Amino acid sequence: MSADYDHLQQAAKDHLWMHFTRHASYAQADVPIIVRGEGAYIYDAQGKRYLDGLAGLFVSQLGHGRTELAEAAAEQAKQLAFHPLWSYAHPPAIQLAEKIAGYAPGDLNRVFFTSGGGEAVETAWKLAKNYFKVTGKPMKHKVISRTIAYHGTTQGALSITGLPLLKQQFEPLVPSTFRVPNTNIYRAPLHGDDPETFGRWAADQIAVAIENEGPDTVAAVFLEPVQNAGGCFPPPPGYFQRVREICDEYDVLLVSDEVICAFGRLGHMFGSERYGYQPDMITCAKGITSGYAPLGAMIASDRLMEPFAGAAHHDHQEHIPPGARAEHGSDAMFAHGYTFGGHPVSTAVALKNLEIFEEEKVLEHVRSTEGAFRATLERLLDLPIVGDVRGDGYFYGIELVKDKATRETFSDEECERILFGFVSKQLFAEGLYCRADDRGDPVIQLSPPLICDQQHFDEMEQILRIVLDKAHSML
Incomplete structure (x- = not known):
């Protein structure tokens, strides 16, 4: 083995803190x-x-070694390597937001960029709470998600995550999150021989949870199109259609967490498209750049943007109670953001990535x-x-x-x-x-x-x- 390799090994063991890694396993083995x-x-x-x-x-x-994506990054870095989206914009972020809005289902036309998936989930929860506060329903703040579901590692996203062993060492976490059954029909407690009935049962547990907590306190339901943790649970037939009905009935926002499932993983740009449901928000990351630069996004419906858009954009203010309009007026701001959210290089890479998706x-x-x-x-x-x-x-x-x-x-x-x-x-x-x-x-x-x-x-x-x-x- 070369001296360079030996040095890398030792440096990795001495200095690099790897993620989700049992470092003791490398005591007698190479990294x-x-x-x-x-x-x-x-x-x-x-x-x-x-x-x-x-x-x-x-x-x-x-895949790896796509020089076109590397070149897109280099060209953007030469022209404008960095500028935040805090009250300013730059062309690749504008163009990518327009592109993503064109792909997203229904009226999901508002794109809030982040650095990655966990930040996108944080953004969605914060928007849900903020939206209901400025529209006259300040008690709506709780979140429902599924057992064994993974939604990220930041304090808020980890609270939504349904994996107890992943959470225990970091508790207390953000309160007000609640779990419902997932769609693992292989180990279904009921209706394991009837996918449609099982899907209806699993969806109805969301309504039960909303009723148990009080509909005036529940803001959002976070669900992946195919649940990752536990080993890829697709939705049974009709599941998401019933979830959509429940969310509409109780005025609860449906967040489709597509950090994994978006950008072709399920054969569509968004997993919600594959399964035929309309979310109020989509969270995404990962495949948006094919990994050639870090980037995530929260995509929201026009309705959720309205309280923050200013008077010029309030063409549909029937969603906003008059008292909320008077109190917040056109100065309401979603007071949230990230330094590297919508980074010029990352958004330029994402644009090229999506261009290749279409070409190929x-x-x-x-x-x-x-x-x-x-x-x-x-x-x-x-x-x-x-x-x-x-x-x-x-x-x-x-x-x-x-x-x-x-x-x-x-x-x-x-x-x-x-x-x-x-x-x-x-x-x-x-x-x-x-x-x-x-x-x-x-x-x-x-x-x-x-x-x-x-x-x-x-x-x-x-x-x-x-x-x-x-x-x-x-x-």
């Missing part, structure tokens, strides 16, 4: 150092190639190949350790079980020994970068770049088969 990417593959410091089965972290939609028909490619991806992964159902294969688009979870007939899951010890001690490490050793996760039941998640095709699907399936077959013998 994986990724140095290069090309297409659907990444390469480590020793030259070994891995199939990027997770698109980095649900991010690298167009990326959404059409995902929709035309998603059936083959599903069918390839479903071959693994012949393995006794594979209980369920679920997802949509290019976003799948493979749930591992101890007993296929009874759906018995792993014990904590088995998760530690098999999922993390063997499967996760061995998949990487065999050349597949993906995710082993036990937030909920043990799963392997796959979310490859949107440029992948059958050769990549086959490669994933072959490596998974080798490793999972060995893992079963360890039970």
